[in-house]
Amino acid sequence: MVISLHQLAAACYLLATLGTTLGLALPSARLARLAVWTLVAAALLHAAAFAGLHTLDPPPPLTARPAAVSLMAWLAVAFALVLLRRGRLESLAGLVAPFAFAGTLYASATLGGVEPVVAEVGGRWPHLHVILASAGLSLLGVAGVAGLLFLAEVRQLKAKRPVAPRRPLPSLEALDRVNVIALALGFPLLTLGVVAGMIWTHGLTGRVWDGGAHATWTGIAWAIYGALVVARFSFGWRGREAAACAAAGFAFLCFAVLGVEALL
């Protein structure tokens, strides 16, 4: 049932992705709006799937990668939908959909293989680590998508090829604002997630730093984001540099958190 709900949510995310792509290509503001409503339906199904995990006895641990990835995808979609109140951001929400699709598809394919853990070592810290880090990552992920969109639009404008007025794209101003909000909320959450992870590691090994690839690369990604936050809020970075850093930083963070153990 939980896996079926995940699959259903994944299907809806895929539909939202297609709707957004078609909305941008045709262009059709109506299709873009329809894609947003599909995204809302997908997020509700996804929430139900996630709640369903807790009905299992025993529930799969949140520290398991499929559950963490699923949570991250849901939080990113929820954040993107909340941002719709801040401007013409339908396309941004729609462009988060493919990431959510990949996350839920991965979760639905791998959740069945997760070994249930009766009592997780470390008390609340593992859950806090995953929840806080996932929330931070999802926000920074949305900032990354907004950054990519910003760069694409700037490129068009600078090349004197402005987009069709009915193409449902956000303004540069709205995208830059998303970048600020996501960074202002995402970086502290990521920091708290890292701290919770260190406390958890300390409980397990007696050290706050285990020296593993995951911890090392995450630390580097955190430092990069830290530098971006300082540059953005202290030195007035904005626009193209901020967007490029948000996009590059998120790609690096994805690699550090999700890819490093698989690839290195």
Place this chain on the structure above:
Amino acid sequence: MKILLAGMNHRTAPIEVRERFAVDEPGPWLAKLVASDEIDEAVLLSTCNRVEVVVTTRQLDAARHRLRSFFLRELGRGEALPEALSPHGILYEHVDSDAVRHLLRVSSSIDSLVIGEPQILGQVKDAYRSAAESGASGPVLSRLFAAAFAAAKRVRHETRIAERPVSVARVAVDLARQIFETLEDKHALLVGAGEMIEMALAALRGAGLADVSVANRTPSHAAALAQRFGASAHGLDELPALTARADVILSCIAAERPLLDVPLFEEALRARRRQPIFVIDIGVPRNVDPDVNRLDDVYLYDLDDLGGVAEANAEERRRETIRAEGIVQEEVERFGGWLTALAAVPTIRRVRDRAEAVRQAELAKWLARTGADEDGRRAVEALTRSIVNKILHAPVSRLREQAEREDGLAYLEAARVLFALDDPAAPGADADAAGDTPREPERGEEAGDPERKRRPRDETPERA
């Protein structure tokens, strides 16, 4: 009944000729037109790009002469045209489906100077309203203009003909919207106080821009424009401070070298913590150094850039006209079906009149032969009427249905032959001669106008 459209537009007559024929108040002109015998209904459309009259008539040639005289003698006041122009060159005529198609293309903005411009539909609506108020339009033109409005609505909704802006001012507004979420909280700086600046400012104001400063070499000109738009006036010496405040800069001032250069913008960006600036340079020669566009947070568009976008948009609109023409053709055919069905009305009436005449004649013969009393006469009268109605019901219904089809005229022709409507020796033919000649609906008939215009028929009806 024929539909005739005559007029001139931006393709056939230059502005100095069109303005001589332009009409502010069409009512009195329409009254003159419909007072003439050859014209039943009329609507006059006068815009800066066209002056056209569409009429319904049963005397096509006479109506043609009347409209030509109307244009040249009445609207043109008999004044001579410029040497290179002839009345035949500037005036065009369209009849029936060509006239319908032309009007539908005009109202759908396919025939406009700027394809897809939205004003023409409002102007066509005003023209029709004026004709309706002066009693010059009737059932046929009412239906025709309803078809024109329907076609325009479909074209606007089903194609992208109006999607991309083609005026420099509208392009500037759309570009500003790609950079800024809203213009309501933005500050604009206008450098110069000429007509181009005023047009662009009007468009930006229409998009919600509230806070405006005007800087000009001649402060009195800046003050005049500033007063008109509720802005503040400044001299050019204040440009550095004004640039740092401005989110949108519009520049069109006579200057031999750029007034706004890279160092000025670098300083402004530092002062405004790198908030973006959208710069529209419509000056010739350019007022803004082109290298300014290399700065990250400055988006500079000069006249060529804006014109390039506008031209690309115009090309897109031209492509969309192919789809729009398809829609217009559908609506022309739909109107043609209605018009053909209208032509069925006199035929059907004549069929009924013939049958009634035969019934009356046979009834009279029977009464003379039998000397039946009043009760018997009433019974036979009811019986014969019922028989005639039942026999005619199916053919008349089918005729009405088929008349709306593309080959409807063939059915009407068949009915005329089968019922010998054109044979004066046929039974019941004296019904026609008795003065109950079929006529087509006249002005006000469909709308229930009690003071409808009646005119003796002087010729066989011309089918549409």
